[in-house]
Amino acid sequence: MLSKAKTMEAIDLIASMYPDAECELVHKNPFELLTAVILSAQTTDVSVNKVTPYLFEKFPTPQALAEGELTEIEEVIKTIGLYRNKAKHIKGCSQKLVAEFAGEVPKTIKELVSLPGVGKKTANVVVSTAFGVPAIAVDTHVERVSKRLRIVKQSANVTEVEETLMKKIPKERWSKTHHQLIFFGRYHCTARKPKCEACPLLYMCAEGQKNL
DNA sequence: AACTCGGGGCA
DNA sequence: TGCCCAGAGTT
Structure with missing residues (x-):
């Protein structure tokens, strides 16, 4: 599993890819x-x-x-x-x-x-x-990305993924990071055919090395 | 832990 | 055309 420092290195790279990631629902109240x-x-x-x-x-x-x-x-x-x-x-x-x-x-x-x-x-x-409560919602994207990057252990269930992410990521970044992980999973680190060859995290991704 | 719901998007 | 998908409930 990635250390706290290495995890934040990965999170920062993903954040730089999707600085404006946010909930896409046209929610109101x-x-x-x-x-x-x-x-x-x-x-x-x-x-x-x-x-x-x-x-x-x-x-x-x-x-x-x-x-x-x-x-x-x-x-x-x-x-x-x-x-x-x-x-x-x-x-x-x-x-x-x-x-x-x-x-x-x-x-x-x-x-x-x-x-x-x-x-x-x-x-x-x-x-x-x-x-506006700090939270990390774990969906399939967040789970897949977290596991590929070894931020969490492969066998982790949803609750364990959530707890591990909350432990390794500063609270004030939970909500934003959640959306950035989702964007990364949806548009780059996709379930099938992830774009490993064009990924800034390749150097630190065991899964990505395998895919090349 | 496996099964079900389901039309849209994309290869 | 076939396959998967920003989950949750039921068995």
Whole structure:
């Protein structure tokens, strides 16, 4: 596993590649962001951005979405994939927001994860983006990149990846680094055919040396 | 731990 | 055309 210093060397290089990386969802308030992040599972933010304007025009509040007809919600979001599950999730999520959180989006990970459709990754994105809480949301990109660079051990699960990253990266950089790791994983250190030959981290990447 | 949901993007 | 994907729930 990479030392703390070597890890930051890698993080700095990635940061220099994507200095402006940020959440690409056109989120506004916490409710809209939360709903949009639930919809973004296994889908690109670009796809989600295509349906959310109409979704929130039709269901502007947790109350409205909680009372929305499932078939109507499905109709609006059907172009993003997994839409039946997601329609159920965002409706159920809004119902719980209304019933147990006074229609407000809760601010703790524990409460967020208790909502339908909200897992660890979604909860972290919400507290980070909506409430400015330092967080590292571990998705497949973050996990893959962290493992290839040996920032975390190969056998690490999502929780272990998150803990290791938080330990090695200064807290004030968690949120920004999270987006930069995602951009790096999505556009450069891709799951298939990573661009190792054009990677500034090649010199310190065991996985990359193998790929050449 | 494996299976399911799913249309869009890309080779 | 075929394959994968910014996850989470269920079994």
